[in-house]
Amino acid sequence: MTPDRRSALLRFWNQLPFFLWLVVLWMMLWGQFTVLAAVTGVAVAVGVTKVFHLPTAELSGRINLWYGLVFVLLFLGELVRGAVTVAWQALRPGATTSGVIAVQLRTDADLIMSHVAVTSSLIPGSLIIEADRERRILYLHVLGIRDQADADRQRRHVLVWEERIVRAVGSRTELAALKSPRTEAAR
Incomplete structure (x- = not known):
């Protein structure tokens, strides 16, 4: 050949x-x-x-079925929790707080960044408003942000989803990036 x-x-x-x-x-x-x-x-x-010919997306060639199942089950649970939280915020008297946060991802793969962005946007209460591909930063509009502690908690939440996605479909290099010291989330 x-x-x-x-x-x-x-x-x-x-x-x-x-x-x-x-x-x-x-x-x-x-x-x-x-x-x-x-x-x-x-x-x-x-x-x-x-x-719309796009460049070939680099797949890791590695799929971990256990972590994939864990991801799906936790994601479904998070959908329910997010929907209940947003419904409560809509029905509760008083103003609902929100904010825009930046999250510095630890992995460098475009496909992982896309998966994290889609996952974060599908969960009720948060929406990706911009993605900085070069610096690996996702900007999210999030409901329920009252102070810095809430913003930090939401950043950690997005990084947990990144970790779950990498464990399910990421390459060995991306797995190693997770084990290196965490990058401080962009502010």
């Missing part, structure tokens, strides 16, 4: 999970898991990947 063909085959296998995810996402958006939805999903996925 020629080096060019091998490179193309490797790119295909690296992009296949994302391509399949686009098809599944298309089917979920339409709420139909039919052959027609799958065929149109493939057509849309081909169009999206050809028109």
Whole structure:
């Protein structure tokens, strides 16, 4: 096999999970898991990947099923807790406090940063408003921030999610970054 063909085959296998995810996402958006939805999903996925060609995301090639399961279960619990907290803040008399915090991530991978940002935004009560890729900083708008202690607690909370994601799908290098002394969260 020629080096060019091998490179193309490797790119295909690296992009296949994302391509399949686009098809599944298309089917979920339409709420139909039919052959027609799958065929149109493939057509849309081909169009999206050809028109909006992005660089190949580097996957670690490592998946820890135990930590993946722990992540999913804790995330579902956090969704419920966040929804109850936000509902309570909406129903409680008085002004709800909020703030913008910056969180310095410990890992350098774009994919991990994206996962942390999406996870943080999906949990009710917090929303990513900006991501500084070069400095690995996520800026979040968070409900319930009254003082510096609340802001620090929320920063630690985001870093715990980063750790859970790295333990589930991160590379060995990213795991090592977690074990190094923690970086002080950006203020």
